[in-house]
Amino acid sequence: MLSFIQQRLGKTPTQAQTKMTRQESIESAFSRVAARNDSKDPSTTPSLTTATSLTDTSSELTDGSAKADDYKRSSARSRASIGSYNENVLSAKQSRSARKQGAHGGKCTISGQTLVDGDEITSRERLLQQSVQALDEDWKIGAMPGDNLRLSTSNEDGAKRRRSMRLDILDRASSMIEKTTTVLGKRGRETVEAGMGTIQASKSDNKTPSLRPREPETPCFEGPSRKRARFLEVEISNKQSAEPGEGGYEVTKKPTKPWVAQGLYVGQHRSDDARLTETKNKEKKTSNNQPEAGERAIMPMPMWLGDKIIETGRDFKLPFNLFSPLPPGQPKPDEWKKTQKNVFIGDAANVWKKAKDLEHSTCICTAEAGCDDHCFNRFMLYECDDSNCKVGAEHCTNRSFAALKQRCKVGGKYNIGVEVMKTADRGYGIRANRTFEPNQIIVEYTGEIITQSECDERMNKRYKDAECYYLMDFDQSMILDATRGSIARFVNHSCAPNCRMIKWTVAGKPRMALFAGDNGIMTGEELTYDYNFNPYSVKNVQECRCGAEGCRRVLGPKPKEIREALKPITTGRKRKIQQVVEDAVETVTKRRKIAVPSSVKSAFAAAKVQTSRRLSQAGVLGSSATQNRQLVKKVSQRSLRGLEQETTTERLGDGKKRQRTTITYSRRRSSVGTLTDTKGEDKIRRGSSAKVAEEDKGEKPFSRGDSVKVKVASMKEGVVRTVRRSSRGTPAGKTIRIIGDDEYKGWR
Numbered sequence: 205m206l207s208f209i210q211q212r213l214g215k216t217p218t219q220a221q222t223k224m225t226r227q228e229s230i231e232s233a234f235s236r237v238a239a240r241n242d243s244k245d246p247s248t249t250p251s252l253t254t255a256t257s258l259t260d261t262s263s264e265l266t267d268g269s270a271k272a273d274d275y276k277r278s279s280a281r282s283r284a285s286i287g288s289y290n291e292n293v294l295s296a297k298q299s300r301s302a303r304k305q306g307a308h309g310g311k312c313t314i315s316g317q318t319l320v321d322g323d324e325i326t327s328r329e330r331l332l333q334q335s336v337q338a339l340d341e342d343w344k345i346g347a348m349p350g351d352n353l354r355l356s357t358s359n360e361d362g363a364k365r366r367r368s369m370r371l372d373i374l375d376r377a378s379s380m381i382e383k384t385t386t387v388l389g390k391r392g393r394e395t396v397e398a399g400m401g402t403i404q405a406s407k408s409d410n411k412t413p414s415l416r417p418r419e420p421e422t423p424c425f426e427g428p429s430r431k432r433a434r435f436l437e438v439e440i441s442n443k444q445s446a447e448p449g450e451g452g453y454e455v456t457k458k459p460t461k462p463w464v465a466q467g468l469y470v471g472q473h474r475s476d477d478a479r480l481t482e483t484k485n486k487e488k489k490t491s492n493n494q495p496e497a498g499e500r501a502i503m504p505m506p507m508w509l510g511d512k513i514i515e516t517g518r519d520f521k522l523p524f525n526l527f528s529p530l531p532p533g534q535p536k537p538d539e540w541k542k543t544q545k546n547v548f549i550g551d552a553a554n555v556w557k558k559a560k561d562l563e564h565s566t567c568i569c570t571a572e573a574g575c576d577d578h579c580f581n582r583f584m585l586y587e588c589d590d591s592n593c594k595v596g597a598e599h600c601t602n603r604s605f606a607a608l609k610q611r612c613k614v615g616g617k618y619n620i621g622v623e624v625m626k627t628a629d630r631g632y633g634i635r636a637n638r639t640f641e642p643n644q645i646i647v648e649y650t651g652e653i654i655t656q657s658e659c660d661e662r663m664n665k666r667y668k669d670a671e672c673y674y675l676m677d678f679d680q681s682m683i684l685d686a687t688r689g690s691i692a693r694f695v696n697h698s699c700a701p702n703c704r705m706i707k708w709t710v711a712g713k714p715r716m717a718l719f720a721g722d723n724g725i726m727t728g729e730e731l732t733y734d735y736n737f738n739p740y741s742v743k744n745v746q747e748c749r750c751g752a753e754g755c756r757r758v759l760g761p762k763p764k765e766i767r768e769a770l771k772p773i774t775t776g777r778k779r780k781i782q783q784v785v786e787d788a789v790e791t792v793t794k795r796r797k798i799a800v801p802s803s804v805k806s807a808f809a810a811a812k813v814q815t816s817r818r819l820s821q822a823g824v825l826g827s828s829a830t831q832n833r834q835l836v837k838k839v840s841q842r843s844l845r846g847l848e849q850e851t852t853t854e855r856l857g858d859g860k861k862r863q864r865t866t867i868t869y870s871r872r873r874s875s876v877g878t879l880t881d882t883k884g885e886d887k888i889r890r891g892s893s894a895k896v897a898e899e900d901k902g903e904k905p906f907s908r909g910d911s912v913k914v915k916v917a918s919m920k921e922g923v924v925r926t927v928r929r930s931s932r933g934t935p936a937g938k939t940i941r942i943i944g945d946d947e948y949k950g951w952r
């Protein structure tokens with residue numbers, strides 16, 4: 205550049221100065237244009253026409269041979285740039301543009317003021333400098349285009365070079381990208397940063413020394429824009445757990461999808477037992493000192509899947525949030541009125557007896573044992589609480605009802621654990637929404653506690669036309685009517701049930717609940733228990749549709765009992781209903797009197813031995829033999845629930861003493877017989893003995909002479925009243941089918 209100026213000013217250039225760089229050739233081109241514009245005398249000024257080709261120098265220079273030497277020294281490329289770049293930037297067209305008015309009132313181009321009216325040399329120099337500066341646009345990525353236009357007098361190496369058109373495009377691209385970053389999220393920013401890296405690389409690849417080497421720039425975000433602010437808010441919360449990454453940015457980890465890696469076995473280690481809870485599985489692992497089994501990293505390919513399942517398949521449980529048990533549009537039971545607590549109705553509250561003293565005795569378990577199977581309270585089906593357990597809620601495992609209460613309080617499908625569903629052929633039923641451990645409490649059977657007379661009244665009036673009864677023998681000769689009750693009323697019968705309905709005493713009050721059986725419950729399983737009830741007439745015998753292997757095919761008691769009970773009914777051909785009922789009652793009554801005592805003694809004796817052993821193991825028995833005997837007796841009675849033993853000592857006339865032990869089987873309200881053991885002499889007393897025993901208990905027995913109504917009423921009390929009533933065809937929507945005598949014969 206200097207050589208050119210010196211040349212133009214008449215100074216002789218040195219050898220080094222004549223060696224022109226590409227940058228200088230650009231500058232020379234500018235000066236030539238300037239010279240053309242400045243020239244007042246066209247004859248002395250080389251005429252410049254637009255180049256028609258890259259090598260077309262003749263069209264550029266038509267005059268001035270001395271100057272032509274200089275031009276010849278310019279590279280072809282610089283000459284080309286004259287035609288392509290200078291034509292656009294510095295053409296007369298642009299200089300004529302009146303878009304901007306200079307400070308001196310002269311016309312301005314993008315390079316600055318025109319030379320019209322200006323001092324020739326000063327203007328030329330200024331134009332030259334400004335032109336060069338325009339070309340050597342600074343590469344500050346963070347700046348908007350044009351912001352960084354500044355007067356650059358020299359480069360680091362002092363050389364000025366032509367700027368490639370490609371760089372302009374890159375410039376524009378980078379500025380656009382930068383603008384975009386203000387509205388992009390983190391991911392966008394990362395992309396932009398990567399893009400900017402590429403741009404930088406392209407720039408350095410371009411090998412244009414006029415571009416000063418730059419420090420790698422950290423993108424700077426000067427104050428978030430409004431849109432950016434919104435992103436920030438979201439990110440702040442996400443970044444709580446994020447780790448700081450390079451460049452001060454926090455790197456939020458991409459969420460992983462465990463399903464992809466582990467499939468249906470997600471969260472369940474290979475050694476897990478699907479029937480156990482996570483905690484139990486962990487405990488099991490710790491106790492067995494099992495090493496953690498490796499998880500399957502990927503799902504097997506489809507063609508290996510079958511093979512894999514056969515070889516290594518295991519039970520798994522679906523997480524609850526993936527399990528949608530009921531199909532949409534499932535009909536809901538409409539007539540059901542809910543109550544989650546037992547409610548006394550009418551006289552029931554007055555009749556209800558207070559709990560006995562024994563029920564408040566305290567267990568002697570240790571915290572380590574945690575009221576396990578040896579707990580005295582558990583043994584007697586008493587729930588532990590602060591009044592009868594020393595272990596405390598933290599360690600005690602005998603607080604099922606309290607746990608259930610807590611679960612239901614939390615709420616939600618999983619915690620409640622059950623829901624109503626429609627079965628194919630048994631009306632409504634209940635299914636599990638989750639897994640249950642063996643013997644875990646599932647749901648409480650609640651309803652209205654009514655007296656026997658209230659029950660009769662309801663049967664005759666309110667439930668006269670009912671299709672289904674929800675009455676269950678409860679306690680102290682009361683009935684639990686779940687017509688208004690808990691969801692447990694919908695639990696169906698099965699001959700191979702997976703649950704049990706058990707009566708516990710909680711804080712001195714009896715409560716019924718459904719407990720998981722010994723195998724536990726899997727999610728989605730229908731819950732069932734054995735009704736084991738006696739039909740009080742043949743018309744109430746219902747076909748069982750539980751589908752279990754070894755199904756009894758009727759909803760009723762165990763096979764031997766029902767055979768005994770219904771024997772005479774099969775003998776007659778056509779009888780009146782009244783006669784059928786009478787026969788049934790008579791037969792059942794008779795059967796009870798005969799059948800029960802035969803096994804009572806041995807059952808009671810076995811229970812006593814077992815009870816005594818367990819109590820002594822548990823360390824419950826004290827030094828007093830009488831007290832121990834009484835305790836064993838009470839506990840065995842409870843365990844057999846219905847067996848009662850009374851031992852009296854009689855003084856005989858000859859001064860001898862005789863011990864009389866009376867065992868009463870009163871599982872149902874009506875006593876079914878007594879066994880009197882007098883000095884080794886076993887005697888089965890029927891009728892009168894039963895009567896005496898019942899009278900002793902203050903309960904009203906029935907006898908052969910009683911009316912059918914009395915007998916039926918008496919029988920009715922003894923069963924779980926889940927019988928359908930209709931004998932006049934199948935009620936709409938229900939699946940009842942009355943079994944005839946002939947068909948019944950075939951079942952036996």
Ligand SMILES: C[S@@+](CC[C@H](N)C(=O)[O-])C[C@H]1O[C@@H](n2cnc3c(N)ncnc32)[C@H](O)[C@@H]1O
Binds near residue numbers: 631928
């Ligand atoms: C307490 S309810 C159970 C809920 C009843 N499924 C409902 O829809 O309300 C008892 C009645 O359900 C029917 N049931 C229950 N278990 C059954 C079984 N295994 N086979 C046939 N019917 C059954 C009988 O009609 C029975 O009288």
